[in-house]
Amino acid sequence: MDILLRLTLLYTLALIALLPLEHVVCSRHGQWGGRRKLGSGGNEDLVTNLPGQPHADFRHYAGYVTVNETNGRAIFYWFYEAINPDEKPLVLWLNGGPGCSSVGYGATQEIGPFLVDIDGQGLKFNNFSWNREANMLFLESPVGVGFSYSNTTSDYENLGDDFTANDAYTFLQNWFTKFPSYRTRTFYIAGESYAGKYVPELAELIHDRNQDPSLHIDLKGILLGNPETSDAEDWRGMVDYAWSHAVISDETHKIIRESCDFNSNDTWSNKDCSEAVDELLKQYNEIDIYSLYTSVCIGSTASSHDGSMQTMAKRASKMMPRMMGGYDPCLDGYAKAFYNAPDVQKALHVSDGHRLKNWSICNTKIFNDWSDSKPSVIPIYKKLIAAGLRIWVYSGDTDGRVPVLSTRYSLSSLGLPITKPWRPWYHEKQVSGWIQEYEGLTFATFRGAGHAVPCFKPSNSLAFFSAFLLGKSLPSIR
Numbered sequence: 083m084d085i086l087l088r089l090t091l092l093y094t095l096a097l098i099a100l101l102p103l104e105h106v107v108c109s110r111h112g113q114w115g116g117r118r119k120l121g122s123g124g125n126e127d128l129v130t131n132l133p134g135q136p137h138a139d140f141r142h143y144a145g146y147v148t149v150n151e152t153n154g155r156a157i158f159y160w161f162y163e164a165i166n167p168d169e170k171p172l173v174l175w176l177n178g179g180p181g182c183s184s185v186g187y188g189a190t191q192e193i194g195p196f197l198v199d200i201d202g203q204g205l206k207f208n209n210f211s212w213n214r215e216a217n218m219l220f221l222e223s224p225v226g227v228g229f230s231y232s233n234t235t236s237d238y239e240n241l242g243d244d245f246t247a248n249d250a251y252t253f254l255q256n257w258f259t260k261f262p263s264y265r266t267r268t269f270y271i272a273g274e275s276y277a278g279k280y281v282p283e284l285a286e287l288i289h290d291r292n293q294d295p296s297l298h299i300d301l302k303g304i305l306l307g308n309p310e311t312s313d314a315e316d317w318r319g320m321v322d323y324a325w326s327h328a329v330i331s332d333e334t335h336k337i338i339r340e341s342c343d344f345n346s347n348d349t350w351s352n353k354d355c356s357e358a359v360d361e362l363l364k365q366y367n368e369i370d371i372y373s374l375y376t377s378v379c380i381g382s383t384a385s386s387h388d389g390s391m392q393t394m395a396k397r398a399s400k401m402m403p404r405m406m407g408g409y410d411p412c413l414d415g416y417a418k419a420f421y422n423a424p425d426v427q428k429a430l431h432v433s434d435g436h437r438l439k440n441w442s443i444c445n446t447k448i449f450n451d452w453s454d455s456k457p458s459v460i461p462i463y464k465k466l467i468a469a470g471l472r473i474w475v476y477s478g479d480t481d482g483r484v485p486v487l488s489t490r491y492s493l494s495s496l497g498l499p500i501t502k503p504w505r506p507w508y509h510e511k512q513v514s515g516w517i518q519e520y521e522g523l524t525f526a527t528f529r530g531a532g533h534a535v536p537c538f539k540p541s542n543s544l545a546f547f548s549a550f551l552l553g554k555s556l557p558s559i560r
């Protein structure tokens with residue numbers, strides 16, 4: 083692809099990613115009452131006076147963990163204990179980007195107990211928070227994301243999949259020294275979008291390092307939502323989905339099918355291919371690629387047009403439009419207002435309330451400069467399946483960004499034997515989606531959910547999460 087075309091393409095991707103929405107479609111839920119019971123633990127990271135926080139029956143902690151003393155790298159975490167913390171497993175949640183915050187998306191827009199409210203001033207209680215079922219740990223990873231930082235700026239030039247997995251691993255080991263009661267706890271890793279790469283990569287690292295008993299982490303499984311898995315399959319799925327959901331014409335689809343070789347490292351040098359894919363992205367620019375059937379925001383505040391678009395032209399020839407992790411960019415703005423408030427930063431132990439950190443939900447520079455991305459994590463799936471880990475993959479079926487077809491193409495390349503064939507699964511007497519179980523892997527869809535599934539289907543998602551933790555089949559009768 084010539085540089086101009088690529089610039090247009092990437093610019094379009096950037097617009098898709100950064101387009102602010104005004105309509106807040108994510109539903110909000112009332113207060114979750116109950117007895118106050120404090121869990122075990124307690125240290126200087128305990129959060130005691132978070133502005134606008136609703137009443138909670140559990141403890142939560144936030145702060146930094148140093149992952150590299152030489153270079154001065156520190157990762158920010160927010161940890162919500164479950165109601166009966168000692169009886170529940172530990173789950174690490176990661177969002178993608180790369181460059182996006184798991185605190186800004188996962189914790190405060192999707193599955194955490196406190197969701198950022200629409201005025202950016204306070205928080206609302208989430209009655210379907212996943213900390214009902216597990217102790218939930220959210221990381222801003224790698225350094226450069228959210229509050230996480232490095233004192234050595236050259237670190238930011240070396241960010242990639244391996245760097246991220248290594249720092250996340252070191253984070254976990256150091257975090258366990260802060261929270262020793264979780265050291266031997268049953269552990270799972272979950273995430274969505276580009277975390278489709280992070281999660282298996284970290285799981286593999288844990289699996290390998292577990293050879294040393296002193297480092298052992300009791301990793302039992304991974305959970306992946308609309309995950310990027312294998313670039314070639316993800317692209318093919320994105321194209322076929324756009325066509326089958328009437329976003330592009332038969333003609334454009336035909337050109338892409340005939341001229342694009344997504345297995346090549348030089349996909350965009352084919353002019354027909356790159357023009358047709360550009361056309362696809364142009365159509366998605368008109369709607370919300372992360373949620374095909376909901377409205378976009380008209381007008382609204384300026385998005386982050388800060389010149390970072392220029393760097394997009396420097397990207398490798400075969401790049402995925404992998405922005406962003408989250409669903410509703412209007413909420414992104416509220417999150418930004420909330421996390422940049424001095425008293426919030428003080429309560430979360432990221433600043434003294436005077437010298438503030440500059441928090442944003444996604445760091446576009448990280449996205450642009452990402453230097454190491456595994457083209458496929460399918461080989462890691464094979465290794466983890468062989469190791470006996472529980473692997474569940476779910477997909478909101480109205481997402482155009484990492485659509486259900488991409489995931490099905492990727493999973494089918496594993497060639498796993500089917501143990502329980504395709505069937506509906508139910509929640510509250512309705513079909514919540516479809517499910518197919520394989521030897522070593524479970525795949526399920528969420529009917530009518532976009533990219534960030536829990537945002538659209540909070541109650542269904544919590545039920546699904548609970549079944550995953552128990553390793554129990556989803557309800558197959560009404």
Ligand SMILES: *[C@@H]1O[C@H](CO)[C@@H](O)[C@H](O)[C@H]1NC(C)=O
Pocket residue numbers: 111112113114209
């Ligand atoms: C919260 O969820 C629980 C269990 O799902 C339910 O019993 C309760 O009524 C809900 N509370 C509110 C305020 O929605």
Ligand SMILES: *[C@@H]1O[C@H](CO)[C@@H](O)[C@H](O)[C@H]1NC(C)=O
Pocket residue numbers: 150151152153
């Ligand atoms: C700290 O980070 C640097 C750069 O990533 C690396 O070369 C070094 O080995 C790390 N130090 C430790 C103790 O891990």
Ligand SMILES: *[C@@H]1O[C@H](CO)[C@@H](O)[C@H](O)[C@H]1NC(C)=O
Pocket residue numbers: 148150151153154155156233
């Ligand atoms: C980074 O530098 C600041 C200022 O010198 C220091 O306070 C902080 O502890 C350093 N962070 C790490 C992780 O070493």
Ligand SMILES: *[C@@H]1O[C@H](CO)[C@@H](O)[C@H](O)[C@H]1NC(C)=O
Pocket residue numbers: 347348
């Ligand atoms: C594509 O990959 C091949 C084999 O790894 C390599 O020789 C070639 O230089 C690559 N081409 C581009 C454009 O990166």
Ligand SMILES: *[C@@H]1O[C@H](CO)[C@@H](O)[C@H](O)[C@H]1NC(C)=O
Pocket residue numbers: 388440442
């Ligand atoms: C925070 O970063 C944004 C760009 O990401 C910049 O425009 C703004 O001036 C920064 N604010 C502070 C207080 O440094």
